[in-house]
Every structure is written in structure tokens, then in C-alpha cells.
Amino acid sequence: MTINIRKATLVALAFGALAGLASGQPVPRLNDHVPGSVLIYPIYISDFTNGYASVVSVSNTNGDRRFVLPGNPPGVRGDVLAHYFWIDGTGTWNVFDNQALLTPNDTRSILSYDALNGTGNQDFETGFLVIEAVDPETQESVDFDYLIGDIILVDIAGTRTWNIEATGIKALTDELVGNPVRSNRGHAFVDRVANGGDGDGNLDFDNVEYQRWPDVLFLSSFFRQDDGANGTNNDCDVILLTDLGRDFRVNLQFLFYDRDEDETSRTGDFVCWTRADLFALANITATASFDPAGWGRINSPDAINLITGAVVADPCLMGAMVQSIIGQAGLEFGHLMHHSGINPTAAQFNLD
Amino acid sequence: MTKHPKTWGPLVAALALLGPALQAQPIYLEPGSVLIYPVVDSRRGAGTGTVISVTNTNGNISIEPNTQTPFGTTQVRFYYATFAGQGPGGWQLTDIPELLTPNDILTVLAGDHNPQTELGWLFIVAEDPETEELIDFDYLVGDEVVVDTSENESVSFPAMAFQSLSQENNPVPGLNARSSLGYWFADRAVNGGNANNAADFNGLEYVRWPNEILLSSFLELSNLTTQGADLIFLSPLGADFRVGLRFLIYDNEEDQFSRTFTFFCWTQVPLQNISSVVRNLHGGEDPRTPPEELDSGWMRVSGDVAVNPITRYLVQDPPFVGAVVQRVIAPGANYEFGHLLHHSGRNSFNHNLPSTPLP
Numbered sequence: 001m002t003i004n005i006r007k008a009t010l011v012a013l014a015f016g017a018l019a020g021l022a023s024g025q026p027v028p029r030l031n032d033h034v035p036g037s038v039l040i041y042p043i044y045i046s047d048f049t050n051g052y053a054s055v056v057s058v059s060n061t062n063g064d065r066r067f068v069l070p071g072n073p074p075g076v077r078g079d080v081l082a083h084y085f086w087i088d089g090t091g092t093w094n095v096f097d098n099q100a101l102l103t104p105n106d107t108r109s110i111l112s113y114d115a116l117n118g119t120g121n122q123d124f125e126t127g128f129l130v131i132e133a134v135d136p137e138t139q140e141s142v143d144f145d146y147l148i149g150d151i152i153l154v155d156i157a158g159t160r161t162w163n164i165e166a167t168g169i170k171a172l173t174d175e176l177v178g179n180p181v182r183s184n185r186g187h188a189f190v191d192r193v194a195n196g197g198d199g200d201g202n203l204d205f206d207n208v209e210y211q212r213w214p215d216v217l218f219l220s221s222f223f224r225q226d227d228g229a230n231g232t233n234n235d236c237d238v239i240l241l242t243d244l245g246r247d248f249r250v251n252l253q254f255l256f257y258d259r260d261e262d263e264t265s266r267t268g269d270f271v272c273w274t275r276a277d278l279f280a281l282a283n284i285t286a287t288a289s290f291d292p293a294g295w296g297r298i299n300s301p302d303a304i305n306l307i308t309g310a311v312v313a314d315p316c317l318m319g320a321m322v323q324s325i326i327g328q329a330g331l332e333f334g335h336l337m338h339h340s341g342i343n344p345t346a347a348q349f350n351l352d
Numbered sequence: 353m354t355k356h357p358k359t360w361g362p363l364v365a366a367l368a369l370l371g372p373a374l375q376a377q378p379i380y381l382e383p384g385s386v387l388i389y390p391v392v393d394s395r396r397g398a399g400t401g402t403v404i405s406v407t408n409t410n411g412n413i414s415i416e417p418n419t420q421t422p423f424g425t426t427q428v429r430f431y432y433a434t435f436a437g438q439g440p441g442g443w444q445l446t447d448i449p450e451l452l453t454p455n456d457i458l459t460v461l462a463g464d465h466n467p468q469t470e471l472g473w474l475f476i477v478a479e480d481p482e483t484e485e486l487i488d489f490d491y492l493v494g495d496e497v498v499v500d501t502s503e504n505e506s507v508s509f510p511a512m513a514f515q516s517l518s519q520e521n522n523p524v525p526g527l528n529a530r531s532s533l534g535y536w537f538a539d540r541a542v543n544g545g546n547a548n549n550a551a552d553f554n555g556l557e558y559v560r561w562p563n564e565i566l567l568s569s570f571l572e573l574s575n576l577t578t579q580g581a582d583l584i585f586l587s588p589l590g591a592d593f594r595v596g597l598r599f600l601i602y603d604n605e606e607d608q609f610s611r612t613f614t615f616f617c618w619t620q621v622p623l624q625n626i627s628s629v630v631r632n633l634h635g636g637e638d639p640r641t642p643p644e645e646l647d648s649g650w651m652r653v654s655g656d657v658a659v660n661p662i663t664r665y666l667v668q669d670p671p672f673v674g675a676v677v678q679r680v681i682a683p684g685a686n687y688e689f690g691h692l693l694h695h696s697g698r699n700s701f702n703h704n705l706p707s708t709p710l711p
Contacts, residue, residue, distance in 0.1 A: 057569030163689030221405035333508035
């Protein structure tokens, strides 16, 4: 009898563990370099007048060419509609959206100018871009963890360029829901209430619809901001974005460490999106101790709604960094920021 | 006696399934215990240099009373893998230990730090400063900048971080499981390691390597400008293995082209050397369709088989990782840019760094 109880308990535990898998506990942490259903490009520049341009690429790594019947429009299971949301980073949070069908194994590389300014828009010179996988038939969000992308940022006048990966964020419907409602192409609807979504039409990064964002960002290294005395002038810009839109001032906490591991704490803030000189944003003037390099930690304690005064604790951030040697053609380089942890606050893009 | 395995079987099976779900793949941009830098280029004659940074994000400055060492201290061992040509013996390792105190950053010019390596790649492992054994110290981040001043070109990569799983796999540490500073020994048998003095990427000591590498986009070679992409691949299998890769290349019309390629140890190879399809990514369509798109493609790369040409020992699905550098040379200007390659899946081969010799 004892053995039977133990066996029953263990079998129950085993099935519990399997059910845990099906119910998504634990959910995988954000991994920028694997395919996702949402891609976030932390920066685009589309300012041909001043010699700046971006080449945005997105690829569909799903190669399933089986026909879909029924289907409207007719297509194959590996089709997906890439919904582009271009967010103006100059504080307006204006959103321009367009769509493109990606067939199986398709790639699409465009000049941001063609997508934005070429259509008559005079805004959207810079900001960030979100691409969402949606069903071509219903135009609803789908769990389609097959998208990868990158962006090339070109400064034609300065003959500089750099290139970063888009961060891939997985939809979790397939991982969390045993038998989800699916599109005719076979992909689970992310936002539907029947699948655990909240049906609000937004992108919810809540570990239910999509993965949560990181908790802390790292600047793995930055060079000393040279004053030009050595014939060079180093520049380090940070690029930060949030989901909170134009009404929230996001407060930042910086912890910098120099070559002697001395810690310097600073605060800063931004609205919506920013590309800013690191030391100006953090109000640091003495940089000699960061020689040859220092590193930093960035998080946000809260964000304040500038109109209502509402406070959001632990707002979500993503970021990248780019460094350059001013006056030296070609020497510009950057990458996505490192990160750790899972933000306790769910991010949400309301991009209507 | 026979009831024991029957009783525990379902639980073991379920936990075995649950384990990999915790972390199936390396998360390159989270802190890790092993860092991989895909290229080190110190060919001074060509005007190039590589700046390497490694940062200890552990800020625990409390002092361990016996050793008088801050708890957040680690030793990092640089292993420079020098590329010595495409053939057996094409990899020589040079190791250099360095101490990182809490919140420390070390930035070196690779050519000064290790003058023996002109071209190759680098990995860094976290060790206990007292015993010099491998530890689960998932606090390291890093990056590198490769500069060519003669051509005014530069490219930066974050280091690829690989996390140790010793602590996650042994939440209740056994006797002698942890260092005096409190970190799980990654290689010790008490923690499920195989005690071979190497970092094993087997899902027990460290996360497995990816199974497949994805190049998210590359631009068509143009007649107007000289441009192209170099792929950088490295394999942990050591100096004596010729690693075979399978390429599936997709053009702007979603046509698929397959190619194979082999290398020893490390390579930086122009894309057009792998397939000439990169010169024409729009097939018979002219002009390209739709007109607002640039001609570009993407590719999927997986391990085929690695073979030791002397012993004929074979490794199916050999592990590897990579990066891409693209270049546009226009009149009066050079543009260079690159990034780490995307990946998917988990490689099933149990390999390690520094590599223990295979047959």
C-alpha cells in the first residue's frame, strides 16, 4: 500500500511536471538571437536630407509550403503577414504602420525611406520599429516564432555604418495552452481569450501572450570619452526605448564602474525613445577614470505620467549602444545591450 | 528491487523533460560563465587591432574571512585559439589567467595581451581564484571591437555568453560542491560534472551549443559598389577536425540553393566563395519585384559531419557558432558592419573547451 501511494504520488508528480511544461512553467527567458513572433529594432534612421538611412531586413524561416484549404486569401501554412509599426522617436509617439506578406523562406530588405518618407511622411526621421507576426487571413496576432531580422544604419556623409540584430520575442501560446485555437494556417492565435490572451488587440509582454522584457540592462564596456587632446574624440550613445508612450517620463538609474571598480551612481530620464550621449544623459562630466574603459548598469525605478501623475513601477526598457571616434571616418560600432532578469512589470504595446 | 526503477521512472522522465525547459540554449546577451569572442585579429601589418573587454557584473564586496577575498571575485582564463591554417593542427591555444574583482572590467588590446595570436578567436572561462577550477559564475559579459585603421573600418560584437547549469541542476549543494567563495564547481562529479578539467557543453555543466545558425539577411553583390559578406565560423572540436557545414541559401524569390563547406578550427570566408547565388538574388526577375525592396537573401547553416582526416573519427552534427561582417566599398568611402548570427535548437554532441582530444 505504501508503495502504491508512493508510486501514485510520483506518477502524479511526473504528470504534474509534464503539465508544467504544457502550462509553460517555467517560461523561457528572452533570448534576443532566436526566432520570434515579434521583432524589436531599437533604432531606425530615415533622414535622407542629412545623409542618414537604414536598411531593414526581416526573414521568415518557416519553410512549410503545404497548401491551406480553406484559406482566404489562399496560401500555404508558412505564410505570415509582417505588420510593421514605425514609432516616431522624437517624442510624438506617432505610429505609422504597413504590412508585407512573407511567404515561406522569404526575406524582405527595404530602405526605411521607401517605407516612410517615400510615402509622403515627413516625420519619422528616427525612432524604433516593431514587427509583429499576424495571420494573413484574420490579421490577428499568431504564435509564429520564425521571424529574424537586422538593421543596417548608415551615415552617408560621415561614411559610417553599423548593424544590429532585431530582438526576437517569442509568443508563448503554443507553450502554455494545450490545444489552442488556431488559424487556418495552423498557428495559434496569441491574443484570443480562449487561448489565455486578453483580447485587447495589443501586444502584451506578460509571459502569457509574449515573453516578458529584461529587468536590468548592461553597458558591457564603453571607452573613455576623450576630449580630443589625443587627436581623437570618442563618443558613446545609448539608445533606450520603452512601451509606455509619450505621456510617461521614464526615470533611469545608472551605476557606472571605472577601472578601479569605483561606483558612480547617476539618474536620468527620457520619454518614449531616445538616442543620447551617455554621459550627457547621466550628467557625468569627469570621465578620466574610465580609461581605457568602464561599464554600466541601467534600470528604471519608475515612470511618471506627465499629465495624470500616475506612477508605473519598474517600467520596461530595451536598448542598444553605439560608439564612434569622431573625426575618423568609418569608426562607428555598436551592438544590443546585454541584460539580465525578468521584469516584474508586463510591457504592452498599444500601437493603434 | 524491480519496483524501484518502475516507481521512479515517470518522475525521472518528466524531470529530464523539465530540465532542458529551464534553459535550452545559450542566451548570448545574458551574463554567463563562458564567453566566446568570434574573432581576434591582431595582424599589425594590415593595420588591424582587436580590443577585448570582459566585465564582472558581480558586485558582492563582502570579504570571505579565510581568504580575505571579496565574495564577488573570480579568475577569468583567456584562451586565445590561434588560427594556423586550414588543415590538421590548425589551432594552437594560449591561456592567460586574469583576476576580476567585484564590478571589475578588463579591457586589453589583444595583440599586446597575447602577441602570439595574430588571427583566431578567444574564449574566456570563469574559475575559482583559489583552486583554479571551473565555477558556475554567471556574471560575465563582454564585447570586442575589431578595427582596421588603414581602411577606416570597424565592427563590434558582444561576446557570446554560455551559462553554467551546475547551480540550477544541484539546488541543494553536496559536500565539496562549492568553492570557498560560494560558487558551484562546474566540473566536479559531486555536481554532475565529469571532472575532466574542461567546460562541457552537455546540459549538465553548461548549456548546449545551438544546433542551427541563421544569417538573417545579406545584400546582393552589386556591380555599382564592391560589397560582400564574410561569414565567420568557429568550432570547438580542436585542431584536427575538418568540420562540414550544410548551407540552405534563399534568394529574393525564395528559391532554395544548397551548398556544403568545410573548415578546420576557425574561418572567415567570403559568401561568394560558398555560393555564387549571392551575385544574383532575384533569379530571372528583372527588374526586381517588388520595386521597393532591395535584393537580399538569408541562409540556414547546420553541421553536417566533422572528420579527423588522420584517424577517420567522425562527429555527426558538429557544433559551431558564427558571426557576419558585411562590407560596402564605394568611391571614397568604406562601410563595414556586422553582428552575431541568430540560432535555433540545441546541439546534441557533448563537446568541451578547452577540447579534450577526440580519437
